[in-house]
Amino acid sequence: MDFQLTAEQQAFVKSVRSFAAEKLNVDNVERDQDAVFLRELWTECARFGVQGLPIPEEYGGQGADVLTTVLAMEALGEGCRDGGLLFSLNAHLWSAALPLVEFGTTEQKERYLPGMCDGSLIAVHAITEPGSGSDAMALATTARLDGDAYVLDGGKQFITNAPVADVFIVFATVDPGLGWAGITAFFVPRDTPGLTVGSSDAKMGLRTSPTGELSFQDCRIPKHSVLGVPGAGMMIFEYAMRLERACIMASSVGTMQRQLDESVAHANSRQQFGQPIGDFQAVSHMLADMQVRLTASRLLAYRGGWLADQGALEPLEASAIKLYLSEAYLQSSLDTVQVHGGYGIMAEAGIERYVRDAVVGRIYSGTNQMQRNIIAQHLRATT
Ligand SMILES: Cc1cc2nc3c(=O)[nH]c(=O)nc-3n(C[C@H](O)[C@H](O)[C@H](O)COP(=O)(O)OP(=O)(O)OC[C@H]3O[C@@H](n4cnc5c(N)ncnc54)[C@H](O)[C@@H]3O)c2cc1C
Incomplete structure (x- = not known):
């Protein structure tokens, strides 16, 4: 067992994070308010190679494994503040592109996958x-x-x-x-x-x-x-959901890292009662909890990618990853707002958005109640 990213992985993650930070933060507050999806950003991601990352090279992709794609999604989540764009990319990849790779005929793959990699086709x-x-x-x-x-x-x-x-x-x-x-x-x-x-x-x-x-x-x-x-629809749906539940929250791990960095910086710089607010235990404990949640979430996300690559991703594991990460993301989003006080509520700061984006994580890809049902069903079936 090796928890250390290789030098190559670290360099890759750094390049994705820089790309996201430099190219994908366009009018975030205004576009969130006006609910605007920018196709140009989608194309930009495709040009960088995001949509093609886990797709076989023969269909225009890069043939990366799931873990590498999870690392890329995490880095995108850290660099890019547009949670909607990240969610759209995730949905396209995990619940449409990869099921097509797994179950499609050669003709279907040749027809759709190159466009799904180069950004000209968005799939649902x-x-x-x-x-x-x-x-x-x-x-x-x-x-x-x-x-x-x-x-x-x-x-x-x-x-x-x-x-x-x-x-x-x-x-x-x-x-x-x-x-x-x-x-x-x-x-x-x-x-x-x-x-x-x-x-x-x-x-x-x-x-x-x-x-x-x-x-x-x-x-x-x-x-x-x-x-x-x-008649194979249920099998395809289950495959897509297993992959999606294990991987869709990886970008939230990156976002949780950014939340923590922003919260620590604010706790150090904001003064009240003549001292940094981080000196108050009530504030510093929120930072500590955010750090613990982040580390646990990151390990689970990597494990999900690794299991998928081993062909060993079971429904229980996938549901547990989605359940834990979405709850952790919501709690850390709430804590980020709390550490920032009134500033955290102002739309301009881009912090209150974390909470609104994170709430949805308890619903899509199967609600968290349904994830608990799946986990419990599998536990009971194996005893
Ligand atoms: C932003 C977003 C994007 C989405 N994207 C897609 C997409 O791309 N493709 C797609 O097909 N769908 C998509 N969905 C739909 C999503 O999968 C469903 O919203 C979700 O599965 C819940 O279904 P529902 O909204 O009908 O809620 P309901 O099923 O009506 O549930 C309502 C409440 O009852 C609870 N509940 C229901 N049954 C049980 C049970 N057996 N045990 C315990 N509690 C239960 C639920 O947990 C929930 O709290 C998306 C949803 C959202 C919000």
């Missing part, structure tokens, strides 16, 4: 519906086979990147009578007749990551648009 993973959130397998969107096409009917909501996306991985049932065994994943390009993409929903946090609805009405897609095989 769409399973949630108005009637099925935590109970994702209760989805009602249908896919009826008609000659050489499937016809999709139904609707999706809360879909990350949908308003700006180019290709959608959509989960629908080919036979509602089969329950989860009928669920199938399909590629639907944005310009497909019968697909309507909603505008971006206003929301509390991650405002620069567009979220929206999809509606399918007599939406015909060729039979070969199935990802994997008919």
